[in-house]
């Protein structure tokens with residue numbers, strides 16, 4: 165249940181792709197999607213969907229990722245749909261407000277929502293098909309040049325690893341404390357706000373205390389395994405295969421073509 | 430060789446002494462158990478072995494290196510692996526093999542050698558099949574073995590284990606103990622903290638601690654010959670030893686300085702054959 169990140173085991177071509185290429189692809193896609201015209205947005209969305217299938221990512225997972233943001237996406241859509249200039253399809257009469265639903269606004273809203281969804285899907289594809297460690301290795305590679313500027317790249321990578329390791333523990337701790345407080349009669353359903361706020365503060369401080377203690381112990385355990393700040397070597401070594409270079413080239417060409425096409429239509 | 434010379438340690442400057450005047454030695458390749466009631470300082474003691482803690486007074490030396498010598502700490506920590514009581518507090522990687530690689534990465538070994546060591550360590554504890562598994566999907570016993578593999582990947586000469594069977598079901602505990610025995614027969618020195626006298630009975634020497642100092646020590650036979658001494662500090666005996674004591678009290682001439690099942694079986698068999 166508390167698996168780190170969203171990584172799904174698999175051997176699809178998308179899984180095997182070098183994480184640096186994937187990272188670059190997401191960046192290119194974000195730039196393209198935000199600055200191109202409607203037909204190309206739809207084209208890119210279709211490509212995203214194809215990649216989802218190529219990576220054999222269940223649609224359920226996409227749904228899970230989108231779910232918490234659905235209100236936000238809906239809000240974007242309706243704001244555009246109701247508040248845009250254009251020929252009204254329906255008039256909504258509210259006191260003080262005179263808003264209308266326009267076709268133009270709906271199209272605009274749909275487009276913005278679609279762009280947003282594409283970004284989410286791209287992020288899901290990246291995280292479900294890349295192990296956290298390969299992702300960290302990719303970020304470490306990208307940050308590599310900054311080592312010259314004394315950016316502690318290796319330490320940042322260890323910190324990211326720890327954060328990912330501690331996150332599920334944090335959630336488990338939260339659940340444990342919550343259950344403990346409930347069994348002691350701290351059921352908060354329907355209580356006054358002040359009471360609930362107090363309980364919330366108590367819950368958070370208990371969890372934080374537990375986490376600090378755990379972090380202390382973890383630091384000791386890391387020291388016991390000879391961890392020192394600074395340079396380390398890595399178990400995960402990224403190496404570009406021919407396919408990876410090929411895909412990277414395709415990516416650059418596709419980005420260029422799409423942008424070119426965009427200025428035509 | 431690990432040498433403690435009159436070691437004192439306090440957690441807080443004016444606090445109580447968690448260790449007061451501990452002196453002991455552990456030879457290369459020895460299998461030693463450290464037992465004692467809760468809070469007697471067992472954990473504090475083994476954290477001194479690989480320089481996680483350093484004495485407030487007295488000294489700890491590992492093969493001649495003083496743990497106070499900051500320049501030698503990495504060497505000492507590589508030489509003596511430490512398995513924490515709770516694997517969740519020790520495991521830093523997200524998958525079994527990544528966690529196993531953490532130590533070798535810190536030793537700045539090249540990737541090829543890290544991979545070799547990880548494969549070897551996982552194989553040694555018998556969890557090669559779990560290499561790519563997410564830590565959170567492992568059972569308690571598997572987690573413990575993963576934690577031990579992470580230490581073995583550093584190729585230590587000694588391993589200190591803090592209650593390695595705590596929180597484990599009997600089957601997993603058995604598995605872990607067998608693994609420890611195998612490491613010992615491969616020549617790795619073992620310092621094994623335990624609550625369980627039956628577990629301690631299987632080692633070469635038992636160090637009994639009480640209130641921050643060494644209460645007494647000796648081979649399992651010697652320890653089990655002094656059951657009264659153990660009982661005064663609240664250490665319970667293995668059930669098999671209790672049984673032998675009862676048999677003796679009821680008039681059977683059995684030895685009672687036995688803590689393990691095999692020893693008891695041969696003792697009772699011998700008696701029947703007589």
Ligand SMILES: Nc1ncnc2c1ncn2[C@@H]1O[C@H](COP(=O)(O)OP(=O)(O)O)[C@@H](O)[C@H]1O
Nearest residue numbers: 440441447465466467468469470471472473474
């Ligand atoms: N982090 C700490 N801060 C202060 N006192 C501690 C700490 N850890 C342990 N102690 C105290 O040191 C003594 C020895 O503890 P410990 O070595 O954990 O015992 P054991 O492992 O034998 O149960 C106990 O009295 C305990 O309360």
Ligand SMILES: [Mg+2]
Nearest residue numbers: 471472514591
């Ligand atoms: Mg302890």
